[in-house]
Amino acid sequence: MELVLVRHAQPQWYVDDIHQGIDPTLSELGFEQAERLADQLEGEHFDEILVSPMRRARLTAAPLLARLGRPEVVAPWLREIQDPPVEGRSREDVLALFEAESLAGAAMRASGQAETD
Secondary structure (H helix, E strand, C coil), X not given: CCCCCCCCCCEHHHXXXXXXXXXXXXXXXXXXXXXXXXXHHCCCCCXXXXXXXXXXHHHHHHHHHHHXXXXXXXXXXXXXXXXXXXXXXXXXXXXXXXXXHHHHHHHHHHCCCCCCC
């Protein structure tokens, strides 16, 4: 079995440097990246193509699905987990949040405490 994973193309919030909403569209570059992805993969055979319900993932997959004549199959379990919440924060703030979460988890594991959340 071969499994191919594709990350979504560049979202608009990357350009704006603000995480605006949890379901952004793609940037201009992101739409170009989605087309290039389709160029690279259109000759491949896929038994199944599953797409996250997130708009940026669906927009990334759309050109490939169109070229392959395949329907969009949305898999809700592929939805992004927003923990910690990042909406409306700058890239710098988001990185600091993830660093703090990572350090807190490491400290709990080092002290022998189980993470409950």
